[in-house]
Amino acid sequence: MFDKESVGRLKAARSKWQQGADKIPAGKTCKAYADCTTSSGIDVKLLYTPEDVGEMDYMRDLGFPGEYPYTRGSQATMYRGRLWTMRQYAGFATVEESNRRYKYLLNQGQTGLSIAFDLPTQLGMDADHPLSEGEVGKVGVSVSSLADLEVLFDGIPLDQVSTSMTINAPAAVLMAMYIALARRKGISADKLNGTIQNDVLKEYSARGTYIYPPAPSMRIINDIFAYCSKEVPNWNTISISGYHMREAGCTAVQEVAFTLADGIAYVEAAVKAGLDVDSFATRVSFFFNAHNNLLEEVAKFRAARRMWARIMKERFHAQNPKSLMLRFHTQTAGCTLTSQQPDNNVVRVTLQALAAVLGGTQSLHTNSRDEAVSLPSEDSVRIALRTQQIIGYESGVADTVDPLAGSYFVESMTDDIEEEALKYIAKIDELGGAVKAIERGFIQKEIQNSSYQYQLEIESGKKVIVGVNKFQIQDKPAKNLMRIDSALYEKRHKELAAMKGRRDATKVEAALAQVKAVAGSDANLMPAIIDAVDAYATLGEVCDVLRSVFGEYQPDASF
Amino acid sequence: MDVKLGVLAGDTRAVARAITWVENGDPRGAEVIRGVYGSTGRAYIVGVTGSPGAGKSTLVSRLAALLAARGQKVGILAVDPSSPFSGGAILGDRVRMFDVALTRDVYIRSMATRGSLGGLNRATRMAARILDAAGFDWIFVETVGAGQSEVDVHDVAYTTAVVMAPGMGDDIQAMKAGIMEIGDLFIINKADRDGADRTATQVESVLQLSMTTGWNPPVLKVSAEQNTGIESVVDTIERHRTHLVASGKLDALKIRMAKLDVLEILKARLADTMKQQLDQPAVQAELEKVASKQSDPYSLADIIFEESWRNT
Amino acid sequence: MEQKIRVLVAKPGLDGHDRGAKVLARAFMDAGMEVIYTGIRRTPEQIAEVAVQEDVDVVALSCLSGAHNTLFPKVVDLLRGKGADDILIMGGGVIPEDDISFLKQHGISEVFGPGTPLATCVNYIRSHVKKEA
CATH class of the missing domain: 3.40.50.300 (P-loop containing nucleotide triphosphate hydrolases)
Known part of the structure; x- marks a missing residue:
């Protein structure tokens, strides 16, 4: 970036300055020289200068936005062309209530939907499953069949919104329902826009909503890739997620490393299954966390983009520029929200959202202040959305592309994160890839060690959390919290029974038998699943059939 | 809860509690074993x-x-x-x-x-x-x-x-x-x-x-x-x-197991007794001698062993 | 005699967020306790049975899905039904203030929300475990 001669001159000048700055009275220690590191344990120096980016080659390492290696952004004009998609993750209780919340959010200027499903749905169990008691509608909306999806999207034009669904192990079934619903509304599948999370590897390592063992899970994902690349070409068929690993306690470096390692595993599996890399890689998207350390986070996003471009080009020889582009959704870090002085969370979320925008996110969810104690209230959700709008329309940070580029510190940190993350990826490669690393508990163990370390630093006061271990006050209990009625379980029980009474039982049976047959063969599962859900086979019924063929994943205890 | 009777009746809580006692070296554990060994x-x-x-x-x-x-x-x-x-x-x-x-x-x-x-x-x-x-x-x-x-x-x-x-x-x-x-x-x-x-x-x-x-x-x-x-x-x-x-190896094994059961108890008891002896105030002066190399650990061990043997 | 405090760290319900449970398990171990961890997605029946088999002094329940009002009291009732009413049962997770008194009425001795220092949990166990005479 800078020629050797000027860096040399600078070095001399800097060391002279340092001697001046170092004049500390005898017997005193200076706090400014105490160790300072980021969450990832990367040293942060007192001062950064061109010395720290002397090796950088602008065209090789940064380039222009929308061009390889995409460090500066995945699109040429970034937010000058269009702001990021403001996409608030929402969904709770019944399909009717969630439908109302979606319409409210669209009316408030939100530009995309993000569906939160409850845990039974995420685990491929119907609302009337015995284990669903107490869980129905709690962390998201309860969807057990196409009949539920019809109500959930009532009055919402599927060809005009983009819909993101946080669904993983049963992603194929929910995707099938969405396609079947569109078909019934006369909308062809190629008009559909959206994302399914469909990232099962991080379920094993961090989030816990897995169903089948890794091998059949990867097969289902390949089937979705293959089917959608032809039939639903505008759909993002996977959102490879570092978010939950970060929530589970890993560092920024680990988040990048483990996410990209998962990405490598998916691409490898799909290529091995015979798919052309450019046929699906253009629809691969990512999902990251935005944590508290503003500049480390910005550097993290930039490093991830550059790394993925290089991986796709050098490792997988992808040709289509879109295959090289790391496009990502960001959510602010739920684990940083405190139940103490909850209004402070608005400030945390603002800083985290700013990091995501400065890091070039394609879409963003901002958490609500009350989420450390409950589901967010409508007021809190509005403040969270307004936070994004203020950043987008008032702060000016969206006016120019990648405004922090060229900062000695940010560029140096971007390099450091890439370097450290590559070490992890090499280690995972050595273990035989992400699937093997997960089976051996390597990734889980790394995450747990980091999370324990983080907690110990809070306990010792080394890490300050405002309102928690410093600046505490006696809090008043939070009021006006959102509550979900536990009687929902019974209500859903009745609804499901009624739906099952209305449907054509023989048709359902035949369709499920077909799913089973296909599951045991090499054929693509998607058409059979679409037929089954179209006949109103339930989510639980389809997943049970697959369980009978694929078995269930048995986790290991890793500490 | 009568733990001994509970164990004999196969009651889960009694079994669990009895194991806790033997794990902790609680004297009640020994009582239970005496009562159920037959x-x-x-x-x-x-x-x-x-x-x-x-x-x-x-x-x-x-x-x-x-x-x-x-x-x-x-x-x-x-x-x-x-x-x-x-x-x-x-x-x-x-x-x-x-x-x-x-x-x-x-x-x-x-x-x-x-x-x-x-x-x-x-x-x-x-x-x-x-x-x-x-x-x-x-x-x-x-x-x-x-x-x-x-x-x-x-x-x-x-x-x-x-x-x-x-x-x-x-x-x-x-x-x-x-x-x-x-x-x-x-x-x-x-x-x-x-x-x-x-x-x-x-x-x-x-x-x-x-x-x-x-x-x-x-x-x-x-x-x-x-x-x-x-x-x-x-x-x-x-x-x-x-x-x-x-x-006929099983019978031989069972005798071996009995021997090991006894050995285990003896070892635990002996260790306890010896440790008590070591903690006696009178022994402290002797320990200091070992530390300052005026005596050696074998000689002191001999003395303590004979002393506790006489006492039991 | 060497008494060790035995703790069952249990995750009832369907949520897979075990960061808190695992951090606590480690903290309990570092405090010299013997910790049995259930893993995620356990039923109240499984948890109560394990607590009895392992003769634990404490059951620490963690639930982040919002199902605590349904699941925590069930564990308490099942343990009482097995005669194991000497076990200290505590809870944690994303639990609104309003629910804490409900849970306490239903036999949960203390509820620890997000941000509770580990030392608070450890000390609570140390001072509340009912050691038999």
Whole structure:
């Protein structure tokens, strides 16, 4: 970036300055020289200068936005062309209530939907499953069949919104329902826009909503890739997620490393299954966390983009520029929200959202202040959305592309994160890839060690959390919290029974038998699943059939 | 709750409490053992050892499920290491055993080593007696799984199974010294993975070199995760049991077990007495002499030993 | 005699967020306790049975899905039904203030929300475990 001669001159000048700055009275220690590191344990120096980016080659390492290696952004004009998609993750209780919340959010200027499903749905169990008691509608909306999806999207034009669904192990079934619903509304599948999370590897390592063992899970994902690349070409068929690993306690470096390692595993599996890399890689998207350390986070996003471009080009020889582009959704870090002085969370979320925008996110969810104690209230959700709008329309940070580029510190940190993350990826490669690393508990163990370390630093006061271990006050209990009625379980029980009474039982049976047959063969599962859900086979019924063929994943205890 | 009667009636809480007492060295534990020892001797005790990651817990839970389905009562003692720093422990074997956790007639107890080095807890032996008295037909003792020094299980069990996984071939050479000699059967778990045949061959070739006395340890390939080959393990254990009975070795083993039961108690008692002696104020001056090299540890040990012997 | 406090760290319900449970398990171990961890997605029946089999002094329940009002009291009732009413039962997770008194009425001795220092949990156990005479 800078020629050797000027860096040399600078070095001399800097060391002279340092001697001046170092004049500390005898017997005193200076706090400014105490160790300072980021969450990832990367040293942060007192001062950064061109010395720290002397090796950088602008065209090789940064380039222009929308061009390889995409460090500066995945699109040429970034937010000058269009702001990021403001996409608030929402969904709770019944399909009717969630439908109302979606319409409210669209009316408030939100530009995309993000569906939160409850845990039974995420685990491929119907609302009337015995284990669903107490869980129905709690962390998201309860969807057990196409009949539920019809109500959930009532009055919402599927060809005009983009819909993101946080669904993983049963992603194929929910995707099938969405396609079947569109078909019934006369909308062809190629008009559909959206994302399914469909990232099962991080379920094993961090989030816990897995169903089948890794091998059949990867097969289902390949089937979705293959089917959608032809039939639903505008759909993002996977959102490879570092978010939950970060929530589970890993560092920024680990988040990048483990996410990209998962990405490598998916691409490898799909290529091995015979798919052309450019046929699906253009629809691969990512999902990251935005944590508290503003500049480390910005550097993290930039490093991830550059790394993925290089991986796709050098490792997988992808040709289509879109295959090289790391496009990502960001959510602010739920684990940083405190139940103490909850209004402070608005400030945390603002800083985290700013990091995501400065890091070039394609879409963003901002958490609500009350989420450390409950589901967010409508007021809190509005403040969270307004936070994004203020950043987008008032702060000016969206006016120019990648405004922090060229900062000695940010560029140096971007390099450091890439370097450290590559070490992890090499280690995972050595273990035989992400699937093997997960089976051996390597990734889980790394995450747990980091999370324990983080907690110990809070306990010792080394890490300050405002309102928690410093600046505490006696809090008043939070009021006006959102509550979900536990009687929902019974209500859903009745609804499901009624739906099952209305449907054509023989048709359902035949369709499920077909799913089973296909599951045991090499054929693509998607058409059979679409037929089954179209006949109103339930989510639980389809997943049970697959369980009978694929078995269930048995986790290991890793500490 | 009368713990002794509870144990004899097979009550879970009583069994659990009695094991806690023997683990803690609580005198009530000794009382329970006195009261129930006459009802022991019916259970068949199987030791399961092998490297970490070989899948011992999953295998044991599959064996338990199979035996329970045949109407047998199964007790499992699963040992995990204690932290040498805090003395605490995280006992994680349960996670892999949840399939049988609610099965009637299966009892699982996690034990920490609490400073023992041979792969078991000092109280594992007596815990097995309690399960025996409570009417369990089978008792599986699963060791820590730290490697070659874990031969203690051989002193607790009638049949010892050594579990391995493919790709651990290098370990076999290292294990030869200890663990290869205690195995009555060898189980290559995760046999669906690459290298299972190779590992089995390696084990067989090592075994061929060892002396046999009427029983050639079989090498079995199973997959605990996929629940295949489990019956063959049970069959082999049954065959080994028949062999022990027919050859009269079981009776000899039972006398050995009785001896070890007594030895364990003696060791604990002696250690307590000696430690008390060492803490006597009068001994402190002698210890200082050892520290300043005016005396030596053997001479002081002789004095203390004779002193406490006279006192008992 | 060497008494060790035995703790069952249990995750009832369907949520897979075990960061808190695992951090606590480690903290309990570092405090010299013996910890049995259930893993995720356990039923109240499984948890109660394990607590009895393992003769634990404490059951620490963690639930982040919002199902605590349904699941925690069930564990308490099942343990009482097994005669194991000497076990200290505590809870944690995303639990609104309003629910804390409900849970306490239903036999949960203390509820620890997000941000509770580990030392608070450890000390609570140390001072509340009912050691028999």
